[in-house]
Amino acid sequence: MEPITLRLSTDTLDDVDNEAEEQGLSRAEYLREIVENRHEHEEIRSEYEAKLSGYEEKLSELETEVKRLRNEKRLILEQREENTELVEYVETEKSLTERKAQAGIVTRAKWLITGMPTEEAE
Secondary structure (H helix, E strand, O other), X not given: OOOOOOOOOHHHHHHHHHHHHHHOOOHHHHHHHHHHOHHHHHHHHHHHHHHHHHHHHHHHHHHXXXXXXXXXXXXXXXXXXXXXXXXXXHHHHHHHHHHHHHOOHHHHHHHHHHOOOOHHHO
């Protein structure tokens, strides 16, 4: 092995010493391990980048699906409102038809001339 000289700040050296102690290694052994395993981190990084790319694609698909579902929800709510209005109209027409059927001939003739009053006017 070739000896080398490395200059580090006091804070960095203290951090290295603490980390080496946690690993149960000397400073030299710890630094040697870091240097020898430096490519291992690149492989892990490549794996994470591939996973990240997959997650980004999935996120994009999910965002598109959320937009589609929001539009579908909006259309359903609009249709529900329209259906509610139609039901109210049909119920009103049904009520008017029932009133006409129950009214006498004179009342119906009067309504034909003057128009049928609404329930609120009675």
